[in-house]
Amino acid sequence: MTSRVPSPPSGGKTLSIAVIGAGATGALCALELARAGHTVTIIDAGAPGNGSSSRSAACFREQWGTPSTVRGMVYARKYYDRWLELVGGDTPPIHHNGYLFLGTRQMDEIAVRERVAMQQEAGAAIEFLTRDEVHERFPFIQMGVGVTFATWGSNDGFLDHDRVYLEAIAAAKQIGVTTRFNAPVTGATIENDRIATLHIGDESIEVDLVVNATNAWASKVSELVGGTELPIVSRMRYLYFATLRRKVQWMNEEAIRAMPMVIGPNGAYSRPTPDGSLLQAWLHHEIGTAAPSLAEQDEIGQGFRFSDPASYGQAVTREIARWMPFAEEIGRLDAVASGFYADTLDHNPIIGYDPLRGNLIHVAGFSGHGLMHAPFSAAIVSGLVSAGENISQMELPDNCGTVDLTPYAVNRAFKAPEGMVI
Numbered sequence: 001m002t003s004r005v006p007s008p009p010s011g012g013k014t015l016s017i018a019v020i021g022a023g024a025t026g027a028l029c030a031l032e033l034a035r036a037g038h039t040v041t042i043i044d045a046g047a048p049g050n051g052s053s054s055r056s057a058a059c060f061r062e063q064w065g066t067p068s069t070v071r072g073m074v075y076a077r078k079y080y081d082r083w084l085e086l087v088g089g090d091t092p093p094i095h096h097n098g099y100l101f102l103g104t105r106q107m108d109e110i111a112v113r114e115r116v117a118m119q120q121e122a123g124a125a126i127e128f129l130t131r132d133e134v135h136e137r138f139p140f141i142q143m144g145v146g147v148t149f150a151t152w153g154s155n156d157g158f159l160d161h162d163r164v165y166l167e168a169i170a171a172a173k174q175i176g177v178t179t180r181f182n183a184p185v186t187g188a189t190i191e192n193d194r195i196a197t198l199h200i201g202d203e204s205i206e207v208d209l210v211v212n213a214t215n216a217w218a219s220k221v222s223e224l225v226g227g228t229e230l231p232i233v234s235r236m237r238y239l240y241f242a243t244l245r246r247k248v249q250w251m252n253e254e255a256i257r258a259m260p261m262v263i264g265p266n267g268a269y270s271r272p273t274p275d276g277s278l279l280q281a282w283l284h285h286e287i288g289t290a291a292p293s294l295a296e297q298d299e300i301g302q303g304f305r306f307s308d309p310a311s312y313g314q315a316v317t318r319e320i321a322r323w324m325p326f327a328e329e330i331g332r333l334d335a336v337a338s339g340f341y342a343d344t345l346d347h348n349p350i351i352g353y354d355p356l357r358g359n360l361i362h363v364a365g366f367s368g369h370g371l372m373h374a375p376f377s378a379a380i381v382s383g384l385v386s387a388g389e390n391i392s393q394m395e396l397p398d399n400c401g402t403v404d405l406t407p408y409a410v411n412r413a414f415k416a417p418e419g420m421v422i
């Protein structure tokens with residue numbers, strides 16, 4: 001079954017919808033659902049951005065391994081570019097600094113070229129760069145560590161993450177969305193296998209439909225409202241920040257601000273921030289927790305503080321400096337932030353109706369890409385609400401094509417992993 005978004009509520013019916021979670025996903029879902037004519041309340045246990053949305057590296061890319069996700073990100077990029085018209089604010093919250101994935105001879109170059117062709121076919125502005133092209137266009141990259149090619153996305157870059165959820169909520173309020181912040185959802189009353197009322201502390205609100213946009217807390221919230229157990233595990237991630245203290249040849253503040261996001265062969269990455277410092281991160285492998293508390297996201301573990309000379313942050317800088325030597329020379333780390341990735345087994349999100357509760361939609365499990373995904377997620381949720389049931393594909397607005405929704409289905413087999421995960 002195919003559906004278009006945005007579209008009027010199914011059968012012209014206006015629904016009372018509760019969106020739980022006021023991060024980027026919940027905020028854009030609330031806005032799009034209100035715009036489609038529904039009566040929407042957005043609820044959060046804390047203030048907007050209380051979860052991963054305010055703790056994000058906020059990078060944006062059209063470079064993905066799943067064709068539907070590429071199309072979805074092309075749609076999301078257009079949405080962020082058209083932000084002033086669609087949401088508001090003074091400037092679009094996206095910086096098109098570009099995104100450079102470095103490749104080495106250990107990688108399958110033919111498979112990478114095929115992936116780039118798939119991305120181009122899906123509408124993304126991605127190029128395959130040879131070794132010489134990388135050297136010529138990005139002279140700050142140290143080629144001697146085995147860099148033999150790269151892929152480059154000129155539409156890619158990073159987002160002003162706080163603006164995304166704050167401006168989306170402001171726009172949603174303007175069209176009548178009610179907000180309930182610092183109000184944790186604690187349970188639900190089930191009638192005829194559907195959620196009839198949602199409990200927020202001692203209060204209850206009647207609902208026709210519930211959208212669970214609580215990401216790292218989605219499995220716990222699903223259980224609280226009578227939904228199915230979601231296979232989402234939360235893993236702690238750290239971001240380190242180095243402020244420019246010394247000029248390194250031509251790498252002055254202006255040159256740093258203009259740099260792209262660069263991902264090294266081992267997955268460490270670095271990008272500039274609008275204030276001219278350098279954000280740096282790398283995988284941090286850790287056994288995940290199924291149901292973390294909200295407070296846990298700010299707990300910087302032993303060995304992860306930026307000031308410890310033997311900290312993980314120093315290891316991140318050293319790894320980045322292997323292929324971008326100036327990273328070690330410009331200054332020193334002076335901040336660290338932490339937050340949860342909400343991982344599924346295949347690193348694609350879960351977006352669809354709950355198998356147990358016919359009026360519960362989950363939109364969660366975004367690993368390290370929920371911020372960039374948010375407009376696409378909201379479009380899918382809007383399509384699901386309009387269809388009134390799970391759908392296997394839908395057509396995106398803005399000539400972005402048809403997307404297959406089965407990679408995001410709640411009850412999928414989780415056996416087709418997204419290959420481009422950081």
Ligand SMILES: Cc1cc2nc3c(=O)[nH]c(=O)nc-3n(C[C@H](O)[C@H](O)[C@H](O)COP(=O)(O)OP(=O)(O)OC[C@H]3O[C@@H](n4cnc5c(N)ncnc54)[C@H](O)[C@@H]3O)c2cc1C
Binds near residue numbers: 048216237338341370
């Ligand atoms: C270090 C780090 C780097 C990242 N880098 C990137 C990146 O480069 N690009 C990118 O796109 N993404 C990135 N991500 C991922 C991205 O930040 C998240 O996927 C995204 O912010 C998820 O948004 P959300 O709105 O779905 O969830 P969240 O922002 O986590 O919001 C969930 C909300 O649910 C609320 N909640 C929980 N329980 C309840 C309850 N019982 N009742 C009511 N409310 C509740 C929470 O308070 C929270 O506000 C990164 C994440 C981290 C941690």
